[in-house]
Amino acid sequence: MSTFWSIWIMALAVTNMGITLFLFLWGQRVEIPVLPDGTTGHVWAHGVLRESVRKLPRWWVWMSASMFAIGVVYLALYPGFGSHKGLLGWTSHGELARDVANNRATARGFDAYYLSVAPAELASNPAAVQLGERIFIDNCAACHGRHAQGNKLLGAPNLIDADWLYGGDxxxxxxxxxxxxxxxxxxxxxxxxxAGVGNVANYVLGLSGAAHDAQAAAAGQPMFALCAACHGPDGKGNPALGAPNLTDTVWLYGGDLAAIKQTIVAGRSGVMPAWQSRLQAVDVHLVLTWMRAQSD
Ligand code: HEC
Ligand code: HEC
Structure with missing residues (x-):
């Protein structure tokens, strides 16, 4: 806080408390003129109501006076009076940091337990699964879909089936x-x-037993040598490269002729971001636990 705002806030606080304290003290002493009938002479509601004069109850006076004392003590102890930090040194940041540290300490006990149980087994623990789901929704659902079913536009794979690009252990x-x-x-x-693209694409369709043009596929077969380097001679894929199995019915980008041709013509480049700087080991363990709980 700049010096100007600090002084501004101090001045406002002093003025406000000063004015209210003055009114409070003055209100104790001021003499209100009282008529012989004990009223102020003010008449309300066409003569039905008259305003009488009562002294303030003692308890009220003491309570109000103590409020001023409490206000002054509060501003001395806690931040609030300009840039005065308060004698206790309390800050909301500090309190948050303390709460976070306490939570971490409590959570650490659970972390060790979670990490000691294999995901497939931990998948029967509802609390662990729920934590994993939270992590999945916050970090992964945008690409892999809310239910981890995958997204063909991004080439983000389904994470709860038995088919893996890189391996599922x-x-x-x-x-x-x-x-x-x-x-x-x-x-x-x-x-x-x-023509070559159309022929290879038909050959690829044939690999998974999908309807295709047999003549084009036969013409495409020799060209598949180009693909075999990555997808394997029989098209079953290569987990070391993340080259998908082309003989099953699971597709990253789509398994119709148009999608396959598009893949061959323009290539594909699916990026899965690295999470090691964002997620702790236990977070990854829990998100995997959630995935295991979904796939049955
Ligand atoms: C920006 C989009 C994006 C986000 C966010 C994302 N992924 Fe991915 N993920 C992908 C893509 C795309 C691939 C496929 C990579 C490839 O083709 O090489 C992938 C691949 C994977 C694979 C490998 C699957 C296999 O078949 O081998 C796993 C496991 C995975 N993601 C888990 C996760 C988890 C868990 C999260 C959240 C912590 C996450 N992903 C967040 C886009 C994303
Ligand atoms: C350099 C290695 C490499 C070569 C060569 C290669 N591919 Fe691929 N292919 C990949 C990889 C890796 C992917 C996965 C891309 C991704 O994750 O985004 C892929 C994806 C595909 C897909 C998408 C599969 C799906 O599930 O949607 C098809 C179809 C495909 N390739 C066909 C072919 C054909 C046909 C050829 C030969 C004409 C070929 N590839 C050559 C590495 C290769």
Whole structure:
């Protein structure tokens, strides 16, 4: 707070308390003229009501006086009087930091327990699953969908099925989350030419048993050698590269002819951000626990 505002607030506080204290003291002494009938002479409601004079009750006077004392003591002890920090040194930041530290200390006991139980087993613990769901909604749902069902526009995979790009064991999934992943499918439209793209795409359709043009697929088969380097000679994928299995019915970007052609022509480059600087080990463990609880 700048000196100006500090002095401004002090002046306001002193003026306000000064005026009210003056009114309070003056109100004790002021003589109100009283008529012989004990009223002030004020008449209300066409003569029905008259205003009489009563002394303030003692308790009220003492209570009001003590309010001034409490106000002064409060401003001495706590921040509030300009930039005066208060004799107790209390701050709302400090209180928050203390609460956070206390919560951490309590949570640490739970962390050790959670980390000691495998996600598949911990998935039957509703409290752990609920914590994991919170972490998922806050950090992952935007890309993977509220129910982890995936998002074909982003190439974000379904996380609760049995199909994995990089591997589905606990350690590999945690590595995916902590380090992030970046699968790169190069654009091959130019290398293959328009007809070539259509032929390979039909061959890819055939790999999963989907309806396709058999003649085009036969023409595309030799060109699949280009793809085999990453997707494997039989198209079953390669978890080391995150190259998807093309023989199943699970699709990152879509499994119709148009989507497959688009993938081949323009390439794909799905980015999974790294979370190691944002999530603690226990957070990753809990979010995986939630994923395990969803997939049955
Ligand atoms: C910005 C979007 C985005 C966010 C946010 C995001 N992901 Fe991903 N995630 C992706 C994409 C895209 C991929 C696929 C990466 C690839 O194709 O190489 C992916 C891949 C993964 C994989 C690997 C799946 C497999 O089949 O091997 C896991 C596990 C995963 N994400 C978990 C999470 C978790 C848990 C969170 C939240 C902490 C999260 N993701 C947040 C976009 C995202
Ligand atoms: C350099 C390695 C590499 C080569 C070569 C390659 N791919 Fe890929 N492909 C990938 C990767 C990695 C992905 C996943 C991209 C992502 O995660 O965004 C992918 C994704 C795909 C997909 C999307 C699958 C889905 O589930 O939506 C199709 C289809 C595909 N590739 C077909 C092919 C075809 C056909 C060829 C050959 C003409 C080919 N790829 C060549 C690495 C490769």
């Amino acid at each position: 606990d350690a590999t999934v945690k590595t995916s989350i902590l380090n992030g992943r970046h699968g790169t499918m190069p654009p091959l439209g130019e290398a293959l030419g328009e």
